[in-house]
Amino acid sequence: xxxxxxxxxxxxxxxxxxxxxxxxxxxxxxxxxxxxxxxxxxxxxxxxxxxxxxxxxxxxxxxxxxxxxxxxxxxxxxxxxxxxxxxxxxxxxxxxxxxxxxxxxxxxxxxxxxxxxxxxxxxxxxxxxxxxxxxxxxxxxxxxxxxxxxxxxxxxxxxxxxxxx
Amino acid sequence: xxxxxxxxxxxxxxxxxxxxxxxxxxxxxxxxxxxxxxxxxxxxxxxxxxxxxxxxxxxxxxxxxxxxxxxxxxxxxxxxxxxxxxxxxxxxxxxxxxxxxxxxxxxxxxxxxxxxxxxxxxxxxxxxxxxxxxxxxxxxxxxxxxxxxxxxxxxxxxxxxxxxxxxxxxxxxxxxxxxxxxxxxxxxxxxxxxxxxxxxxxxxxxxxxxxxxxxxxxxxxxxxxxxxxxxxxxxxxxxxxxxxxxxxxxxxxxxxxxxxxxxxxxxxxxxxxxxxxxxxxxxxxxxxxxxxxxxxxxxxxxxxxxxxxxxxxxxxxxxxxxxxxxxxxxxxxxxxxxxxxxxxxxxxxxxxxxxxxxxxxxxxxxxxxxxxxxxxxxxxxxxxxxxxxxxxxxxxxxxxx
Numbered sequence: 215x216x217x218x219x220x221x222x223x224x225x226x227x228x229x230x231x232x233x234x235x236x237x238x239x240x241x242x243x244x245x246x247x248x249x250x251x252x253x254x255x256x257x258x259x260x261x262x263x264x265x266x267x268x269x270x271x272x273x274x275x276x277x278x279x280x281x282x283x284x285x286x287x288x289x290x291x292x293x294x295x296x297x298x299x300x301x302x303x304x305x306x307x308x309x310x311x312x313x314x315x316x317x318x319x320x321x322x323x324x325x326x327x328x329x330x331x332x333x334x335x336x337x338x339x340x341x342x343x344x345x346x347x348x349x350x351x352x353x354x355x356x357x358x359x360x361x362x363x364x365x366x367x368x369x370x371x372x373x374x375x376x377x378x379x
Numbered sequence: 380x381x382x383x384x385x386x387x388x389x390x391x392x393x394x395x396x397x398x399x400x401x402x403x404x405x406x407x408x409x410x411x412x413x414x415x416x417x418x419x420x421x422x423x424x425x426x427x428x429x430x431x432x433x434x435x436x437x438x439x440x441x442x443x444x445x446x447x448x449x450x451x452x453x454x455x456x457x458x459x460x461x462x463x464x465x466x467x468x469x470x471x472x473x474x475x476x477x478x479x480x481x482x483x484x485x486x487x488x489x490x491x492x493x494x495x496x497x498x499x500x501x502x503x504x505x506x507x508x509x510x511x512x513x514x515x516x517x518x519x520x521x522x523x524x525x526x527x528x529x530x531x532x533x534x535x536x537x538x539x540x541x542x543x544x545x546x547x548x549x550x551x552x553x554x555x556x557x558x559x560x561x562x563x564x565x566x567x568x569x570x571x572x573x574x575x576x577x578x579x580x581x582x583x584x585x586x587x588x589x590x591x592x593x594x595x596x597x598x599x600x601x602x603x604x605x606x607x608x609x610x611x612x613x614x615x616x617x618x619x620x621x622x623x624x625x626x627x628x629x630x631x632x633x634x635x636x637x638x639x640x641x642x643x644x645x646x647x648x649x650x651x652x653x654x655x656x657x658x659x660x661x662x663x664x665x666x667x668x669x670x671x672x673x674x675x676x677x678x679x680x681x682x683x684x685x686x687x688x689x690x691x692x693x694x695x696x697x698x699x700x701x702x703x704x705x706x707x708x709x710x711x712x713x714x715x716x717x718x719x720x721x722x723x724x725x726x727x728x729x730x731x732x733x734x735x736x737x738x739x740x741x742x743x744x745x746x747x748x749x750x751x752x753x754x755x756x757x758x759x760x761x762x763x764x765x766x767x768x769x770x771x772x773x774x775x776x777x778x779x780x
Contacts, residue, residue, distance in 0.1 A: 217477035217709060250711050251474055281604055282716065283742040287729055299727065301714050301742070305601070305617050312714065333604025336746055344438075359431035359779055368439055375443045 220250035230254055231276040232302075232311045239269055245316075255312040263300075263315050264325040270302060271330055276309055278302035281327070284337035286345045290371040295319030296347055300327070317347060326352035344369040395419050399761070403432045407510045407765045410775030412749075414764070421760050426753040430746075433779035441739035445705030446472055447546055449739065454540040456741055457777040459499040462491050462531075463719045465544040468739075470625055471715035471726040472546045475708050478677055482669040484548040485627040490561070490664035491534070491543065492626075492717075493657040497568070498527045499720035499772075500650050500657075504575060507647070507769035511588045516578050523571050526564050533557055547681035548674035562665050568658045576651060589644040593755035593767035596641060603754065604747035607722025608653065609771050612646035614639035619718040626717075630667070631660050643770040650772070680706050705734030714742075721745050721772050743777040 227233050227247045233256060236244050243262035248255045258266050270278040282301040289295055294316040302311050315324050326349035328334045338349045339358040346367035349355055357364065366373055402413040411432035417425040437456060441449045453468045454461035466488055473480060505520035528538040534553050535543035543550050579585045595605075597613040610617065618635040620628045636652035638645035674681045682701055683694035700706075710732040716725040725742030748771045755767045 251713055279601055283725055285740040287738045308622050332602050333747055336750055359434040375439055
């Protein structure tokens with residue numbers, strides 16, 4: 215299966231259930247969408263991520279009732295620097311969708327989705343631990359893998375592979 | 380979800396309760412899991428898992444390696460199913476590259492993955508039974524596990540950290556006599572599963588320790604991100620091998636065992652039936668194994684045969700280039716999920732167009748499954764905590780990465 219060029223035109227992607235639902239609700243929430251290698255990514259505006267997640271979870275046609283993963287990518291030196299990535303799965307429709315939120319590098323913060331999917335608890339703590347992205351509204355935002363008194367965020371690109379020493 | 384808002388502290392919260400520290404060095408926590416339990420007599424009021432004791436920073440290490448050099452790192456994540464990790468990573472990079480994998484390599488991957496599943500479930504069954512007090516099952520399980528490890532050694536030269544899959548196919552042609560040995564094992568194995576079941580399924584002590592213990596509803600399991608047998612034990616019929624097939628799983632016939640009780644016994648039954656389904660799939664893979672090459676036709680990505688390197692200039696150049704400067708992967712991102720013995724294992728690989736991955740993230744099935752543990756255990760006895768930990772089949776290497 216040779217690679218097809220990515221589709222980034224929102225008009226062509228309207229038929230996807232997640233995008234259709236989000237556009238019908240609030241076109242301003244969807245910044246960009248991308249269909250590449252059979253996977254759909256939707257860039258959501260930072261302020262709307264919580265509501266967008268509620269909407270997608272409760273969508274009767276295609277309920278994304280399973281949060282598979284939350285992670286982050288550091289695009290240093292670009293601004294906005296961080297991309298928080300949510301992978302949602304609809305168990306009944308066997309569909310996946312990837313939501314992304316762009317965050318600036320100075321004080322990255324985004325609303326927590328823990329109240330929507332309790333599964334996000336550890337995932338968001340891990341992102342906070344390794345990237346320093348704050349999740350507002352998280353019930354227990356503390357380091358998960360690194361020691362409590364660790365300095366710095368190891369998965370950031372400006373953190374050396376060997377660590378500071 | 381009371382445990383989400385509770386803060387772990389070693390000070391007791393009420394007069395009646397006390398804090399009990401369990402782990403990280405505790406034989407029944409299957410590694411270095413630490414649990415902070417607030418107990419009222421023998422009853423667990425609150426539970427807080429504390430993890431990170433095995434954190435090695437594999438995700439960061441991956442960013443400093445060439446794509447092909449990441450494969451041996453993936454073995455070390457979930458050390459009970461190294462080949463499933465290999466497969467998941469290779470599938471993700473192959474998707475990024477747009478590579479077509481020849482059928483024989485795909486079927487070999489299925490064959491070895493199902494053997495890995497059996498291997499992992501045997502360790503789970505043995506240690507789980509050992510935790511609850513059935514010593515002999517452990518010895519029986521490790522007897523068969525030894526056979527599987529010998530098969531892995533035969534095909535890859537390694538018993539545990541196999542690294543047998545490569546981006547674009549397999550490392551080596553399976554050796555002469557390999558399939559006969561697998562068939563010999565596959566013919567014998569179903570009677571061994573009967574043996575385990577004879578020891579446990581009808582055993583009154585086993586059923587008393589597992590039935591109705593550590594229950595979780597389907598809604599809670601889904602909300603907490605549980606997958607694999609932990610989810611299917613609560614009655615959610617979802618298996619990635621059947622529902623979102625990869626690596627020719629769609630060509631295999633198998634049932635997905637589910638159970639609706641949501642207790643330790645339900646998860647036990649799911650896994651034991653999976654042992655039978657997996658060995659049936661191994662048989663199918665042996666019967667239908669296609670002929671042909673084991674590597675994709677992509678000289679810039681797949682290392683050439685040794686023989687060609689000695690005779691053809693071009694093959695030697697490709698080999699030199701792949702080893703010294705890797706191969707560039709077109710920019711993009713991929714999330715590839717496979718059904719590991721523990722649930723949904725996912726690799727999220729981001730490429731920026733260079734020869735090293737920009738970001739590799741592993742979605743650990745165990746990390747999400749661990750979140751169900753407080754819901755299962757709060758309000759129950761301490762002895763049930765041990766049964767509950769065993770029933771979610773925890774591997775700390777995967778949780779901490």
